[in-house]
Amino acid sequence: xxxxxxKEILNAECLTDDDCxxxxxxxxxxxxxxxxxxxxxxxNTLLLTGLVNPQVIRTAEMMDINQIVFVRGKRPSDSTxxxxxxxxxxxxxxKEILFMACGKLxxxxxxxxxxx
Amino acid sequence: xxxxxxxxxxxQIEKDDFKIAGSASSHIKKILKQLGLxxxxxRRASIIAYELEINLVIHTVGGAMHxxxxxxxxxxxxxxxxxxxxxxxxxxxxxYSTANDTAREMGFGAGMGLxxxxxxxxxxxxxxxxxxxxxxxxxxxxx
Ligand SMILES: Nc1ncnc2c1ncn2[C@@H]1O[C@H](COP(=O)(O)OP(=O)(O)O)[C@@H](O)[C@H]1O
Ligand SMILES: [Mg+2]
Numbered sequence: 001x002x003x004x005x006x007k008e009i010l011n012a013e014c015l016t017d018d019d020c021x022x023x024x025x026x027x028x029x030x031x032x033x034x035x036x037x038x039x040x041x042x043x044n045t046l047l048l049t050g051l052v053n054p055q056v057i058r059t060a061e062m063m064d065i066n067q068i069v070f071v072r073g074k075r076p077s078d079s080t081x082x083x084x085x086x087x088x089x090x091x092x093x094x095k096e097i098l099f100m101a102c103g104k105l106x107x108x109x110x111x112x113x114x115x116x
Numbered sequence: 117x118x119x120x121x122x123x124x125x126x127x128q129i130e131k132d133d134f135k136i137a138g139s140a141s142s143h144i145k146k147i148l149k150q151l152g153l154x155x156x157x158x159r160r161a162s163i164i165a166y167e168l169e170i171n172l173v174i175h176t177v178g179g180a181m182h183x184x185x186x187x188x189x190x191x192x193x194x195x196x197x198x199x200x201x202x203x204x205x206x207x208x209x210x211x212y213s214t215a216n217d218t219a220r221e222m223g224f225g226a227g228m229g230l231x232x233x234x235x236x237x238x239x240x241x242x243x244x245x246x247x248x249x250x251x252x253x254x255x256x257x258x259x
Contacts, residue, residue, distance in 0.1 A: 034223030038163050039232045055170075055222045058138030062145065062162040064155075 001025055001110045003067055003090055006046065009104050010094040012069060015081055020090035023067050027113040030102045034059040041065060042113050048101055052076035057083045066090060071098045123147055123185040129172040129194075134222055137173045141165035144183050144192065151185060157256055160236040161190050164254045167229040168194045174219040175199075176250070186258075189238075193253040201244040208234065208242070 004021040007014060014021060029041050030048040034055055037047060041063045048069045049056060057080060060068055067090040070076065075093055076084075084091050094101055106112075125147065127140035145162045153161075165181070172179045172194055179196025201207045208230050215225025234240045239255040 032223060033226045033228075035167070035226040035228040035232070037223075038167060039228050049223075051221075051223050053222050054135065055138060055224070058142065058166065059223070061138075061142060062159075062166045064159065 001046075001105070001108070003046075003092070005108070006067075006069065006105060006110075007092055009108055010069065010092070010096055010101055012092040012094040015075070015091040015093060016085055016089070020067070020088075023090055025067060025110070028102065028105055028110050029113045030098050032098075037063060037065075040113055040115060045113055046105075046110070048098060048105075050074055050098060052080065054080050054083055056080075057087065057089060060084075060089050061087045068092070069094060069101060071096055071101050120187055121184060122187060123151065123183070125183045127169075127181040127183075129169055129179055129181055131173065131176060131178045132218070133173060134218075137170060138166060140181050141169045147183065148185070148190065153185075153190070153258065157190070157258065160256055161192060164233050164236050164256075165192050167233050168192065168252060168254070170219075170224055171229055172196055174215055174222075174224060179249070188258050190256045190258065191253065193251070195251045196249050198247065198249045200246040200248050201242075201250055202246045204242055204244055207244075 003023040025046040026044040028046040047065050050072050052074045070093040073095045144165045148158045176196035181194045184191040210231045211227040213225045213227035219225045237254040238257045242252045244250040
């Protein structure tokens, strides 16, 4: 699924450059636990989270996660957004809660990271 | 392990420094990529480095992380100045964590770090003296 479509489904705002909306994702993972992201996530994944600290960006960087949706209207600081941009990570923010955001994307066909 | 070293870096990791936590791991990941190591290996090394680095930040008074790249293996290790681990087997158990609220607010403290580091390693060793410090070594084979 294209990030552009995800932005529309979640009525989200893009916090990084618009050309990142061409990113294509295969799976999604919703969590506020970064250790779980580090334990379960596979390639080409969309991360949905309510955390906005710099460690979320670092975690994404380590896992080659190139797109993050912040839920519940959360917004990272400018320096955190800069860190994401420096690493080519697209950031979206939506007012939806995590459950609703995941539900809406699932309804449109996006699936969770396969857990082995 | 051969004696020949392709690359070697040392990083000083500060206690509770959440602003720059992860920058050493970020550097390690960039080095391994530049050396042209395969993506799955770089990913495993990144997870190991980052979980080790975060542990130094949230569980210790501070310490050091080292990267050594040899032709046939990548070694990432840490040593810290305390407080040490009382029961290493317990610390290695999935879900066991003594992380404080600040660490939890950052998304850590699930007790998954050490088990994940071991899972990503081809060789893993941990030594700790309670009251003194902890030494951890993780090796990934190349090819
Ligand atoms: N370098 C260290 N020094 C002291 N204690 C440590 C260190 N690394 C890990 N620990 C202990 O082992 C526990 C488990 O670590 P880990 O699996 O990484 O989970 P977490 O970091 O989420 O607590 C920690 O909660 C802590 O008590
Ligand atoms: Mg940990």
